[in-house]
Every structure is written in C-alpha cells, then in structure tokens.
Amino acid sequence: MQFIAAGACLMASGAQVWGAGISDDVVTIGILNDQSGTYADLAGPGSVQAAKMAIEEMGGQVAGKKITLVVGNHQNKADVGAAIARSWFDREGVDMIADFSNSSVGFAVQKLAQERGKVALIAAASTDFTGKACTPTSAQWVYNSYTNGYGLAKVLTAQQYKKWFLITVDYAFGHAFAKDMRQAVEAGGGKVVGEVRHPLNTADMSSFLLQAQSSGADIIALASAGSDMTTAIKQAGEFGIMPKQALAAPAVFLTDVHSIGLKAAQNLKFVTAFYWNRNETTRAWSRRFFERHGAMPTMTHAGVYSSVLHYLKAVDAAGTDEAVKVMEKMRALPVQDVFAENGYLRADGQMVHDMYLVKVKSPETSKEPWDYYEVLATIPGDEVFKPLAQSECPLIKQ
Template sequence: MAHSGFGMSAAVYLGLAALAAPAMAQSISDGKVKIGVLTDIAGPTAMANGRGSVIAAEMAAEDFGKDLNVEVISADHQGKPDVGSQIAARWFDVEGVDAIADMQGSPIGLAVQNMAAQKSRIMLLSGSTSSDFNGKACSPLTVQWTVDTYNLAKGAAKAVTEAGGSKWYFLTVDQAYGHALSRDTSEQVKLNGGQVVGNSVFPPNTSDFASFLLTASNAGANVIAIAASSGDTVTALKQADEFGLSAKAKIVPLQSVLTDVHAVGLKIAHDAYEVSPFYWDRTPETRAWAERFYAKAKIMPTGFHAGVYSSVAHYLKAVRAVRTDDAPTVMKQMEQERVHDFFAADGYIRADRKMIHDMYMLRVKKPGENKGDWDLYNVVQTLPGETVNRPLSESPCPLVKK
C-alpha cells in the first residue's frame, strides 16, 4: 500500500510539473532579449560612460546570454531629454527593446522613466544619479544600480569634515542631479557639524569658472565642492588649480570618476577625495575584469562602466531563471537574487529600487606615488552599503511600506 501511495504521489507530482512547465518556459518576446544602452557617446561624459558603457553591456551579454538570443544596441542622447525620450519611444514601440541600461544623465532618466513604466520595460540606471530615483520619483521597474547623490554626499561630507573641511561652497550644474547632489551634500555637511557658506549655479558645459571660484574664495570657504559631471568637473578642477585655490581650500569633486582624474592628472588632482562604487585596482576580481575591459575599450573602467556590466548581468541571470522577458516577472526575480560579482560582494535590490552595495572612499595619489598610468587612487575606507545609503525609514519612495 505504501508503495502504491508513493506511485500516486509521483504521478500527481509529474502531472503538476507538466502543467507548470509551460508557465516556467514562457516565451521570450520576439525570441530575443534586446538591451538598449542609452548614453552620452560624443559629449562631455563620453569617457565616463559612452562607448565604455556599450562595451560593458556587450561583455555581460557574452558572459550571461549564452543560452539566450541577446542583442545590445546603443544610441547617443546628446545630453537632451527630448532626444532621449524619442530614442526610447522608438526602441520600445518599433525595435522591441526590453531594458535600457546606463541612462547617463538624470534629466534623461527622469524623462524616459514614466514611458518605460507605461510600456512595462525595465530601466537599469548606472549613469542617472539623482537620489530622487530611489525617493519621490521611484518606479517599480527601475533599479538605481551604481551610485546616487545621497551616498556620494554622505561619504564625502563625513570624510571631508573630519579632515577639517568646515566651510563649504558649492558649484552646482543647473541640472536635476546637480541640484540633488548639492541638496543631499548640504544636508550631510550640516549633520556633520559643517557650514554651507554659498552656492553658485552654472549652466552645463561652462568654460569659465573664474567668477564662481573667486566668489567661493571670498566667502571664506575651506571646501569648494563641485556638483557636476565629468566635463564641468575637469574644467573646474583645472581652473581652481590655476587660481591657486587648492592651497587655500579642499577641492572636492562630488561626482568625479577615474577618467576625470586621468584627464586632469595627479599634479592637479592629488589628495582630492572621491566617493566611488568601484575602483579597478581594489581586488584580484576587479583587476581581472578591468583588464578584460581595457583590452576592448583601451581605457580602465569607471564605476559607471562596472555598474552597467553588473546590472545587465543580473538582469540576464534573472531572464534565464524565469525564461521570460516579462518585466514584472524578471524584476521580481532580480529582487529575490543577491548580487555576487566583482562589483558588489553581497548586493541586493531594496523596496525603494536602490541596489545596496558597499561604496569606497578614495584619495587621489600624489605625483610619483603611482605605479602606472591608471594607478590613480588609494582606497582609504570601505563604506558599508547599509550605512552610506538613505535609511528606508526615511525614504519618500511610494513603494516603501511605512
């Protein structure tokens, strides 16, 4: 009897498994998983994101798309939200794009996000850094993977105030992430006992920072914080050095990346602090991946590049696991699986759509300390993900249950 009962259970189990099989093997729409990398290909952040972000996505497709038909396409949004929106609309409606990666620039990310939600497509943000993406503008199918203005602000404010930077003056690019970066950093400076003595707002791609730097110096600032992306950061760093301000104040580029420091050089950038999600020379695993990337891109990867790879790899793992590119199903799987790769040792996606991972306090090396062209930083401190990101209890994201 026991044997016959076992047989019945097995038959029932096999029958249920047969019924479940089609659900598990839902078809991939168009028979293809299509990922669009929307980024700045030829503009001021092209080195920080750009072609490198496309290469990173292609590497992830090579590594994790072996049993899927994966296609990676890319486009240049030219730094314009309307252009970015037009490209995304065409990708969704005509070209069958399932997910958009990188999305350099918060204004473009914010412009595209509602459309992506309406069309049920996933957004993997690496280059959109405004903390509003995990705050008031959070969206169920968007993940902010790499960095945000809150964790950049928290890390920088703590390190720089502890090093004696008490009077802060901000140079803020007149864009969504620039204002978010200044706002978030100002709050953290005050929490750390510092003082904000002024803020100059400038248009993107400014060529002359003289008046802003002079105003900051006259305000008695001992910290000049640059809330801008690569092009403006590089220009401001160079001009601050020309005016001899680095002798009077700590120059803190709040969103600088490896390629910015490489462009400016150690003579100008040395001793600057940078909060980063990634440094290529930190571990054997980061070095191994960076060497692969370098062979293709001819530059060492920035945190944005590493974040694009990590986010696309995690997305493809989820698609493989659920055998569908249905966005809500894939996102649920992405939330369930932890992130274990060279980028994040034990990362995870929170309810506010922030991927939580450690950040690193870097300090730019002095000339002569470096052993090679891309050996630019010392890792000063690891900032644990839970401590450097906004507490969920304080999140204005509507997806977070209070």
C-alpha cells in the same frame, strides 16, 4: 542606431506576448546613452563593451534563448531618447534598456518602460528614480546625488573638515548636490561658511575660487560636473589652493581625472562606486575591458556590466523575460560580481552596494597608467545610501 548581435544575428520581432517563457524566443537588451558628446567617455561606447562582456559571461543565451544587443545615441535629449526607446519597445522587441547617464532621458524612458511592461536599469544621478518617480520595473544601479553628495560630506565632516565652501553650478543638478552636502555638513556638526553659484559651462572660475580661498574654509566642494568641474580643478591648481585647503567634488569619473592630469587633480577627494585597481578581481576584469576599449573602466562602465549581468541571471532563474517577474527575481538574488560584492536590490529600485572614499594620487605615487586613486575608506552600502524609511517611493507607502 547601431545593432549588435550577441551570439546570433538580430532576429525580427513582433508584438510582445507576456507570460511564462521568453517572448519572441530572444532576449533583447538596449544600451541607450550619449555615444559622442559630453558623457561619451564616462559611459558611451565603453558601456556597450561592458554589456557585451556580461552577455558573453552568460554564454550568449539565457533560459535556452539567444541574447541580442542594440545600441542607441540619445544625444542627451529626452525626446530623442524617448523616441528610440519607444521604437525599441513597440517594434523591435527590446526587453530591457540600461545606462542613460542623463537623468532627463532616464526619467522619460523609465516612465515609458513601466507603460510598456519593460525594464529600465538606470546609471544616472537623481534620487527621484528611486523616490517619487520609482516604478515596479526600474532600478538605479551606480550612484546618486545622495551617495556622492550627502555621503561624501558626511564622511569628510567626520574627518575634521568642519568648515565648507560650496561652488555650485546654477541648475537643478548642482542645487541637488549642494543641498545634500549642506545637510550632511550641518548634521555632522560642521558649517557651510559660504556658497557661490555659477552658470553652466563657465570658462573662468577665478572669481569663485578666490572667494572660496579667502573664506577660511577647510574644504572647497565643487557641486558641478564635466567641464565646469574640470575647469575649476585646473584653475584651483593655478591659484595654489591645495594643499592649504582640501578640494572635493561629488561627481567625478576616472576619465575626468585622466583628462585633468594628476598634477592638477592630486588630493581631490570624492566618492566612487568602483575603482579598477582596488583588488585582484577588479584588476583582472578591468584589464580585459581595457583590451576591448583602450581605457580603464569608469564606475558607470562597471555598473552597466553589473546591471546587465544581474538582469540576465534573473531572466535565466525566472525562466521568463516578463518584466515584473524578472524584477522580483532581481530583488531575490544577491548582486555578487566585480562591481558589487554584497549588493542587493531594494523594493524602491535602489541597488545598495558599498562605495569608496578616494583621493587622487600625486604623479609621484602613481605606479602605472590609470593608477589614479588611493582608496581611503570603504563606506558600507547601508550607510551611504538614503535609508529605505526615508524613501518617497510610492511603492513603499502602499
């Protein structure tokens, strides 16, 4: 575990005493994610740099008290993540933990944070974080399977992609995305003409891609992520699937495209919460991030920056780090930063913000390093996130 002081050395902390004011005279934030494995590029050390940028933007203190930052590697294991969070909450005075980038770890810490009266700000995909597992002290900030599955299929079906074929990784993650995409396609008057499922970490996608190619589908959707998705995209290029058939994927990060390369990934369509080269504001912030990290930010990096910054603004405005009071202030304040121009935090813990339908550029149209996306459309937050009326969050039903 790594400890980083933001504006001061890490101070020893005892038991939390809740009430007005700042407990232990310091606000301590934890970034808990995969620092060295599968998700290290899309989150990992980059999320730490993003959090530092948010802390520095606040001048290193809130409500007259110093801010410190601690970092942990959960190794994509829920028990490891929970053990780190428990130690942080119980013995090290951590007030809020952000990122996770892994739903199983996120659920473990979300529950623990509620029990300890602490805040959890989640950058992971499951809609249950703001559904049946919602808590008064947690929020989901970047994206979820509904925005990037249902939302993606809804927009593309409306653009005359009526016949779909799904290539789905055979576990809960893939099933959730495939279900959301199927519902959106059918609601939009389209049809899923076929679906095949493959094991996690499949090295040879050829048989699945050939079935999709021969299906006559207008678009092939990859309900997968990480190496499964990148392998499928690379092999789809070898089979010449695009541009005869379009290719879409729900969980794509800038680092994935960087790894695949524009030649293989060109014309891939997906929904993202952030793109560094969208406007002057995003470019300016992202170039500062690049100077620190050596790569342009993913949507998770920008989302972690936003969530940490908004939390700190709320603590400053509330004059306390007591979790429930801070969450009330987070819901009251608009989310206005480089990540979200018109965001707001709902009662179920969902931070609602615009998303962007993008297409990967060809090598010929890319103008500079990391210039990978063409933004096709802005999708308003109220249209791309699941309506509050459909939420399974128990807090809404009270």
